[in-house]
Amino acid sequence: MRQLLNTLYISTDEAYLRLEGETLVMSVDKVKRHQVPLHHLGAIVCLGRVGMSPQLMARCMSDGRSIVWLDENGRFQARVEGPVNGNILLRQAQFRAADQVDKALMLSKCFIAGKLRNSRNVLMRSARDNPNEVEREQLAKAAKALAINLRNLEHAESAASVLGLEGDAGRVYFEQMNTMIKPAMRNTFEYKGRSRRPPKDNVNALISFLYALILNDCRSALETVGLDPQLGFFHEVRPGRPSLALDLMEEFRAVLGDRLALTLINRGQLQHGDFDYREGGAVYLNDKGRQTVVRTYQERKKETLQHPVLETEVEIGLLPLLQARMLARYLRGDVETYIPFFNK
Amino acid sequence: MSDLYLIMLSALQHYSYCPRQCALIHQEQIFEDNVFTIRGHLAHERVDSGESGVEYGLRVERALPLFSERYGLVGKADVVEFLADGTPYPIEYKQGKRQQKLHDEVQLIAQALCLEEMTGKTIAEGAIFHHKSRRRRVVALTPALRAHTEQLIIAVRQLLLSAQIPPPTTERALCENCSLVEACQPDLIASASVIKRLRSQLFSVEDEA
Ligand code: SF4
Numbered sequence: 001m002r003q004l005l006n007t008l009y010i011s012t013d014e015a016y017l018r019l020e021g022e023t024l025v026m027s028v029d030k031v032k033r034h035q036v037p038l039h040h041l042g043a044i045v046c047l048g049r050v051g052m053s054p055q056l057m058a059r060c061m062s063d064g065r066s067i068v069w070l071d072e073n074g075r076f077q078a079r080v081e082g083p084v085n086g087n088i089l090l091r092q093a094q095f096r097a098a099d100q101v102d103k104a105l106m107l108s109k110c111f112i113a114g115k116l117r118n119s120r121n122v123l124m125r126s127a128r129d130n131p132n133e134v135e136r137e138q139l140a141k142a143a144k145a146l147a148i149n150l151r152n153l154e155h156a157e158s159a160a161s162v163l164g165l166e167g168d169a170g171r172v173y174f175e176q177m178n179t180m181i182k183p184a185m186r187n188t189f190e191y192k193g194r195s196r197r198p199p200k201d202n203v204n205a206l207i208s209f210l211y212a213l214i215l216n217d218c219r220s221a222l223e224t225v226g227l228d229p230q231l232g233f234f235h236e237v238r239p240g241r242p243s244l245a246l247d248l249m250e251e252f253r254a255v256l257g258d259r260l261a262l263t264l265i266n267r268g269q270l271q272h273g274d275f276d277y278r279e280g281g282a283v284y285l286n287d288k289g290r291q292t293v294v295r296t297y298q299e300r301k302k303e304t305l306q307h308p309v310l311e312t313e314v315e316i317g318l319l320p321l322l323q324a325r326m327l328a329r330y331l332r333g334d335v336e337t338y339i340p341f342f343n344k
Numbered sequence: 345m346s347d348l349y350l351i352m353l354s355a356l357q358h359y360s361y362c363p364r365q366c367a368l369i370h371q372e373q374i375f376e377d378n379v380f381t382i383r384g385h386l387a388h389e390r391v392d393s394g395e396s397g398v399e400y401g402l403r404v405e406r407a408l409p410l411f412s413e414r415y416g417l418v419g420k421a422d423v424v425e426f427l428a429d430g431t432p433y434p435i436e437y438k439q440g441k442r443q444q445k446l447h448d449e450v451q452l453i454a455q456a457l458c459l460e461e462m463t464g465k466t467i468a469e470g471a472i473f474h475h476k477s478r479r480r481r482v483v484a485l486t487p488a489l490r491a492h493t494e495q496l497i498i499a500v501r502q503l504l505l506s507a508q509i510p511p512p513t514t515e516r517a518l519c520e521n522c523s524l525v526e527a528c529q530p531d532l533i534a535s536a537s538v539i540k541r542l543r544s545q546l547f548s549v550e551d552e553a
Contacts, residue, residue, distance in 0.1 A: 150547050
């Protein structure tokens, strides 16, 4: 199985990256701070104001190493692209499929089935870990509700009903967010309902940042296999919106994002001081908090899980790429259907 | 200019190794390095240098651009020696052992077809140079080999024009040495029954909590 290469996250403001022999050198104010060999790097993600030499970019492109820039909160800004990229036949197939209502519906159901199954797993796992009987039952009840929505999803006949089932499941799931947080942590981490732009509490700030990292990994995975991240099946197409990356991400929110957020909170790895509280109510992770999250995210990606289709252990970080590839295979008529990733 | 759909000389070799490999590389544009291809690159470094000159009294061209309008081929020859009368003598460099099928031969014959068209000379033979054993094996351009190569060119063109991806090879031993095995996922394609079963269970979960 292909090795998961490291992703280098650079979040130091005003850092400059350049090529030196077979290594990447990071300096700030012309002072060398880090030097890493290139051959273990699969991708470079720059968070915030980070510069890079054209020589390093060219080298990464010829090696097939991706480079992206995200802003401090993980939102996509730019990406460097090499000369050979993607496959026009695949994109054609993707565009044609998006225009076929039944195909698009089938794929939407698959992405959301993955999401519901994995979200349900998070609930059940939290239920197992929760010593409080009342809360345990509450979590189990929510898991049951998700199972019902999953079953109804199979028979959904329109995009609107898929959206309805997904929205309903999301509400049920997020209602349990506070129950999944350990009582001792509930003072610092109180989830007050989903808020995105901007996040208005610590929990939202944390999951928004994690989702941004996952979205970026999905986007890169799609670009790597040659799919167009902007044309999705479930998420509506809007200029500037990576709707296929958002589609693919549905399978990974719970596995890569929510579970990790709960771990970071419940193990006390993040505290009040890891966030910035802005005038008027917006909350973001600060520098220190982001570092902790990025480090834990990287560690999580190295853990392995059993892949339901491939029936082998795979690194979690490879999942977006494997799924993107399977999606490409399906779109090119190589396999009969698309199977989302789900935890057994 | 002919309006034949141009194919790369290397596509012939890929096709004769495994048609799916040919489609993955030339249509899906997938190329993944592994030890085998990296070793191949190293073996080719000298060859790719594009140096030419006179060696042992023969004119030698390395990395010579090749083309044939008649067959719609483009590519490069590792090494072409030119005999005293100007007749080209193509030499195909191989890092591995001799292949069972005619992959290497086909590659050589296709190069010869290009060279014949480019120079107007008739080529009677060429050679395959095995890096490991450092041996040259002479290959005669027999009518049978020519016909085989011409048929292969037609088959490759048909495949690439069809924009279809053929199924994985049934000779699974080939997959073990294939640089595309990660991207190709022959096991995934072969696991149609797993996919079918998962598909039928996708929307239901055992209700334990
Ligand atoms: S992995 Fe096997 S089936 Fe796939 S391209 Fe290579 S040889 Fe062909």
